[in-house]
Amino acid sequence: MMMGTALIYDEQMTKYKLLWVDPACKVEVPERLIVSHEALVRNGLADRCVSIPVREATDAEVLLVHSEEYLEAVKRTPYMSLGDLMEFTLQYGDVYFHPNIYHCAKLAIGATLQLVDNVMTGRVRNGMALVRPPGHHSQHSAANGFCVFNNVAIAAQYAKQKYGTKRVLIVDWDVHHGQGVQYCFEDDPSVLYFSWHRYEHQNFWPMLKESDYDSVGKDKGAGFNINVPWNKVGMENSDYLAVFFHVLLPAAYEFGPDLVLVSAGFDSAIGDPEGKMCATPDVFAHLTHLLMNLAGGKLCAVLEGGYNLTSLAQSVCQTVQTLLGDPVPRPTELGGPCESALESIHCVRSAHKQYWSCLKHAADRPTSDLSTKLFKVAEQKSGEERNGVEHKEKENEEMNTEAAVWPEPPKRLAPPVHTASALPGGVACPDGCKCFSSSEDPNPFVLGELRENFFKESEDKDALTTLCNLSALLERMEKNEIRNGLVLVRDVSMAMMCAVQHAATSLTNRVLLVCVGDGAAPTHITEDGKTLLVQISSKEPEGQKSKYYVPVCLRKGCSDMAGFTQAVLGLLLPLGYEYDPNLVLLVRMPDSGLCESVWQQLTGLLQGLAQGHTLVLMQEDEKASVGPTASSLLGTPAPSLGPLGAPLPEDVESLERLRHRLQADWKLLQTTAAPGSGGSDQRD
Ligand code: SS9
Ligand code: ZN
Secondary structure, eight states, X not given: OOOEEXXXXXXXXXXXXXXXXXXXXXXXXXXXXXXXXXXXXXTTOGGGSEEEOOOOOOHHHHTTTSOHHHHHHHHTGGGOOHHHHHHHXXXXXXXXXXXXXXXXXXXXXXXXXXXXXXXXXTSEEEEEEOOSSOOTTOBTTBOBTTBSSOHHHHHHHHHHHHHOOOOEEXXXXXXXXXXXXXXXXXXXXXEEEEXXXXXXXXXXXXOOGGGSTTOOOOGGGTTSEEEEEEOSSOOOHHHHHHHIIIIIHHHHHHHOOSEEEEEEOOTTBTTOTTTXXXXXXXXXXXXXXXXXXXXXXXEEEEEOOOOOHXXXXXXXXXXXXXXXXXXXXXXXXXXXXXXXXXXXXXXXXXXXXXXXXXXXXXXOOTTTHIIIXXXXXXXXXXXXXXXXXXXXXXXXXXXXHHHOOOOOOOOOOOOSEEEEEEOOTTOOOOTTOEEOOTTSOOOHHHHXXXXXXXXXXXXXXXXXXXXXXXXXHHHHHHTTSEEEEEEEESOHHHHHHHHHHHHHTSTTOOEEEEEESSSXXXXXXXXXXXXXXXXXXXXXXXSOOOTTEEEEEOTTGGGOHHHHHHHIIIIIHHHHHHHOOSEEEEEEOTTOOOOHHHHHHHHHHHTTSGGGOEEEEEETTOGGGHHHHHXXXXXXXXXXXXXXXXXOHHHHHHHHHHHHHHTTTOGGGOOSXXXXXXXXXXXX
C-alpha cells in the first residue's frame, strides 16, 4: 500500500505585494513562493507529489479562530484605495495589505485545509502546502508579522471539529514566535504548541514577555505550550537537534498526537536576514524525518516565513523530499550545542518538569530567574551599548546576509533497491521487498572466511548460507545498490558478529550496533571506535568503560513502552547522530519483550542515520515480525503509540544518570549549561 505526499500550491498566491516603502515588510515578496515551487519542479520533486488544488476558505472556517469584526474589516480591503490600505495597515504591527491579499489569505487557509482533509482521510500520507500570506502571527482580531489569518491554528480547530482529532501537535520551527498560535491554544490541552524562536532576552521582535520559556500554558492547558527562546543568533544544526532530542520529541511522544501540523518557516535557516541563524537546509530533512513517525505519519507542513530565497528554496526541497521518503542526508558537522542553547534547553526542561513524566528528573534551573532574566535587564540598562550593537548590525545587515555561504545540499539518491530480505524457506517475502535468495552464488573468498571464523567444528549448511547472504547484502548496501535489509537467522549472536566483522574490514566503516533485549553483545569490539554499541536490556551492565559501549538498563527491559521510548529519544538518537555511522546494525535479541509498534518506531527513527542504511537481524522464529519490520524499513510510518504513561521512576532516573555520565564524551547528550565544563561555544 503506497501512499503519496501531497503538494498544494497555486500561483494565485503570488499575486500581491508591498505597494509602498516599509523596511519592516520589504522581505515578504512574491518570489518566495515562486522560487520554492520552481526548485521543487527543477528537482523532480513536484512531479512525485500528488498535486491538490487550493480553494478559498469559507467565512465559517475563518471564524474558527478570528472574530467577526476582524473578518468584516479584512473583507473591505479589496475595495480600499492605496491611502486607505496604508491607514488600515497602520493599526497592526509589521504587516501590509494589498487589494488582493484577502483573496490570497482565504486561499492560504483553503490550501492548508485541503492538505488536512487529504491527510486525515488517508488519500495521502503527508504533505506540504506552499502558501502566502503566512499565518502564525495573526490573532483573534489582528493581523501581524506579514500574517492575515492563522492558517495552522484554523487547521487545528478544523481537524478537531471535522475529524474528532483528539490531540494535535503544532511544531513551529519558524525563527519567529507564533504568538498568535500560542494565544489561540494557551488553555487548550488538546493542542500541544511548540515553538523555538530568536528572542535575545526579549530584544527581538515581537519582543514579548510571553515568548519566554516560562509561558507554559494556562489552566487546563498548563504544560501544553512549549517555548524555546534563542538568546543568541548563529544557532547551528546541533542546537536545533539537541532541542528536538531533549525537549520536543520526548514531550511529543508522551503526548501521542493524532495529527502533526508543522508551521514550516525557513527563516530559521542559514542566510536568512531576519533569523541570522546558521542551521543548514539539510537540517530540515532531519527535523521532518524525526516527526514523521508520530501520529501514524499524519504530518502537514505549512509554509510560514523564509526570506533568503536560496536558503528557502533549498529548505523547502529538503522537507518535501523527506516527506516523499528519500534517504535523509548524513547530518553535517554536529558538534555539541552552544552554551546559550544549553541554557535555553535547561530552562525549558526545568519549567516543564512538573507537566511531563519524561522530564520529571530534569535538572532544576540554576538560580531560577536570575541567570536568564536579569541578564536581559542588564543588557537593556546599557542602552548606549545596545544601540551601538544595533547600529553595527544594521550596517552589516546586507553584508552579513550575503556573506553567508554554505554548500548546496548534496543530491539524495535513492538506491535502486529499497529493502532486501534474506529469509529462511517457508517465510514469504513481504510486499515491496526484494528477496535475497540463497541461490545467489556465494563469493568463495567470503565463504572461506566464514567457514574459518564461525564454523570450525560444525558444518551447518543452512547457517553458512545465511551468513553468506548477510555478507553479500552488506556489500551491496555499501555500494549503495540496496538501502536496507532484513535477515532472519538461526543465531542472532553469531550473525551479529559476522556482520560487525564484515563491516570492520572496510577502513571507512563506522557501525552503530543497536542491540535490543537481553543476550550477549560483543562488548570487546568497541575498543577502536569503529563500532558504537548501544544495548537496551534489563541486564545490569558489566564493568566496561569504553565510550563506545553504552549499556542501557531498564528495570523491565524493553517491555515498558514509555521507558524504552525515552531511552531511544534522549540517548540512542543523540548518540547515533553524534557518532554519524555509515551503517546501522539493528539486532533484536530473542524474547526482547518489545512490542511491535515500539519496534517499528525504533526502526523508523533509525532511518535518519547512515542515509537509511539499516540492516536488521532477528531470530528465525520471529516470523510474525517480518511483515511489520519490512514495512517500517520501507518507510511506512509506525503506528502511533498513543499517549504514553509515565515510565518507571527508577528508569527515568537511571537514564538521566547515564546521560550525565556520558556527557563528557558525547556533547549531544548535554541538557544543561555547565559553566566551565564543556559545551562548545564559538558564539560568545
Ligand atoms: C524587521 C522586523 C520584521 C516582522 C517579521 C515577521 C516574520 C513572519 N527586521 N518583523 S514569519
Ligand atoms: Zn518567521
